[in-house]
Amino acid sequence: MDEILSPDMAVETVEALWRNSQDAWFIVSVGGDDFCYHSANTVYLSHFGNEIPQLIGRPMRDVLPPGEYDMCVTPFRQCLRQGRPLHYEFRATQGDGFRDWSFELSPLQGQGGRICFLLGHGRDITDARQAREQLAQLRRDLTDIDAGRCAFLANISHEMRTPVSGLTGAVELLMAAGQNTEQQHLAAMICDSSDTLSQLMADILDYARLSSGAVKLDYQRFSLGQLIEDLAARKQTLLSRNSLHLRLLLKAVKGIELYGDALRISQLLEKLLDNAIKFTRDGEVSVTAQVAVREGNARLVTVRVRDTGCGIDISRLDDVFKPFRQLDDSSTRRYGGAGLGLAIAKQLIDLMRGDIQVVSQAEEGSEFVIRLPLLLDESHQVFAEHIVVDxxxxxxxxxxxxxxxxxxxxxxxxxxxxxxxxxxxxxxxxxxxxxxxxxxxxxxxxxxxxxxxxxxxxxxxxxxxxxxxxxxxxxxxxxxxxxxxxxxxxxxxxxxxxxxxxxxxxxxxxxxxxxxxx
Structure with a gap:
């Protein structure tokens, strides 16, 4: 049979807890509009610099400095008026500095239900508060660093793209000026080099922005079929230059509108298409798009980019999405680039919570398959036809x-x-x-x-x-x-x-x- 704690033992237990607690405890009596110390444990006394004989029976206004008393008396009166526990914090002068304290105040009722005492239980939160403030400052500093990084990348982007834009435009004008065959050939070489420089510069900046977390998604209504057709149109010059045919299989997505980040989807598809064109010397590149129904208006978009190029050895498939990687050093010399295109595509897919797979064998071409979770826009099922510009x-x-x-x-x-x-x-x-x-x-x-x-x-x-x-x-x-x-x-x-x-x-x-x- 369990023993019952006697009243004397209960009192002794409470007194032991009072004496040995690492927190500060005090009791004040309620008398009119003033509060007098009734008791306090050693922790409270050690921090507030008083001995029991000097404290008991004295009004709080005579013990605490005026500013600290004003901070305490307001919650004391509120607790007395409302008759329920409350929390308050205040800063106390201690030694040569300040300490921050957090207290819980509880009313104690006497006979007749009248509140006769207030019980205070508190602890020093100075270190915890300083840690929180340091953490908050660290977050602000990191935010400033991120903002500075984004501003730096934006400025670098502008400063680098501006002269390249002038170079590209000047070469286009030169090629259209009807020069002789040798001059046309030299102009075409300059044009190719400026395109390569522009793409390399864009890849480095995009990779830096994605790696720093500066890229955020912006979901809007768009047509996947139209997006791919527009991308294909932009690549016609490059395809013609490499004598390649691009086959689009988009019947399954015609007339379907989706919600997603069209800019980022176009960007990642462009990386895959550029990769296919780069490593295909003859034959064709194909893009196939499908949309699978999921629960509600959720859809799973699958896009396959296949080429008849040099392919990838099975032993190297795990490396294709790593940055600054190509098949080997000879690939870098032969095909150019920094090896960032597929790494950027993988970052974008991860950002959109999708996945990508590659199926390939050496000398048999490659197929990249991406799957993206998107939403169907049910309000407009038919997308407007492509506008013919006059x-x-x-x-x-x-x-x-x-x-x-x-x-x-x-x-x-x-x-x-x-x-x-x-x-x-x-x-x-x-x-x-x-x-x-x-x-x-x-x-x-x-x-x-x-x-x-x-x-x-x-x-x-x-x-x-x-x-x-x-x-x-x-x-x-x-x-x-x-x-x-x-x-x-x-x-x-x-x-x-x-x-x-x-x-x-x-x-x-x-x-x-x-x-x-x-």
């Missing part, structure tokens, strides 16, 4: 090119003049406002980063000018084409955004599109 609207149109880089400005002017546009130029946003105030303009090409006044501020000021609130098309030109860059351009009032280096056909098509809507 470039005839470009002839005679008045365009303002706002660009601070003299090479890019000259190249853009020459390109637009060749297609019958009347061109005016400005070196920054401030000069652009002056041109618009003096001359009629049909469309504006606006660089993003410029001295004196950048593209965002200039666009906002243009939108505030009478008659230009929405009627004047403004196309932003930016070295960064991330979601954040696009959103900033749109929020400033731009109609469209194009990345640098500029593709002349894309630029002309987008200009024709917006001019046709006026």
């Amino acid at each position: 470039r005839s609207v470009l002839s005679g149109a008045r365009v303002l090119v706002v660009e601070d880089n003299p090479v890019n400005k000259l190249v853009t002017e020459r390109l637009l003049n060749q297609h019958g546009l009347n061109v005016r130029s400005a070196a920054n946003g401030k000069d652009a406002l002056s041109v618009l105030a003096q001359h009629p303009i049909d469309i504006v090409l606006m660089d993003w980063q410029m001295p004196l006044m950048d593209g965002a501020e200039a666009t906002r000021k243009i939108r505030s000018m009478p008659g230009m609130e929405a009627s004047l098309p403004i196309i932003g030109l930016t070295a960064g084409i991330d979601h954040a860059d696009v959103r900033q351009c749109q929020e400033a009032g731009m109609n469209d955004v194009l990345p640098k280096p500029l593709e002349s056909s894309t630029l002309l098509d987008r200009m024709a599109h917006w001019l046709s809507l006026r």
Whole structure:
């Protein structure tokens, strides 16, 4: 039979806990609007510098410094008024410094249910609070570092892409100028080298951004079939240069709209397609897309990119998604590149919680299979047909090119003049406002980063000018084409955004599109 604790033993147990506790305990009596010390354990006494004979019966206002008493008396009165436990914290002067304390205050009732005493139980939380503050500061520092890293990458992207854009545009103009065969051959070599440099630069920057966690997903409604067709159209020049045929098998996804990050999906498919084209010397590349139904409106998208290229030895399949890896050193010399394309694709797939597999054998080609969990947009089942652009609207149109880089400005002017546009130029946003105030303009090409006044501020000021609130098309030109860059351009009032280096056909098509809507 269990023994019952006697009243005397219970009292002794409580007293032992009171004496030996590592926390501070005290009891104050309630008398009118004041509180007097009734008892306290040694921990409380050691921290607040009093002996029992000096403490018992004394009002708290006579023991605690005025500032500390004011911090304590408010929760004491609240506990007495509400008749239930409460928590409070305060900072106490101790020695040469301060200590932070956390207390739990409980009312003790006497006969008749009247609250006669308040029991306080507290502990020193100085070290814990300092640790929390240090952790919070560390998080702020890491956030600042991440923001600085993102800003650095964005600036590096702009500074590197800007001269490459000028180089690419100048070479395109040179090739269109009708030079002799040798000059055409040299220009084509420069064009190939600038394309390689541009791709290498983009891969390094993309890999750095993904590795730093700076890339965030932005889900929007899109057509997977249209996305792949647009990507294929952008690769036609590269395919023709390599004498390759691209076969698209998209019947299963025609007319289906999905929710997903179209920009990132296009980016990862482009990496896979570029990889297939690079390692295929003859034959074809095929892209197959399918959508499988899952629960509710959830869908599993499967895209297969297959080539008839050199293939991958089975022993090397585990290395294909590692950064800075190619099949061997000879592959790097023969095919070029930094070995980042597939590593970037893998990072993007992981970011979207998908998976990727590769099936390949040496000399038998390769097939990359990606699976992405997306959502079906049930509100619009049929996607609009691809818009056919009529470039005839470009002839005679008045365009303002706002660009601070003299090479890019000259190249853009020459390109637009060749297609019958009347061109005016400005070196920054401030000069652009002056041109618009003096001359009629049909469309504006606006660089993003410029001295004196950048593209965002200039666009906002243009939108505030009478008659230009929405009627004047403004196309932003930016070295960064991330979601954040696009959103900033749109929020400033731009109609469209194009990345640098500029593709002349894309630029002309987008200009024709917006001019046709006026």
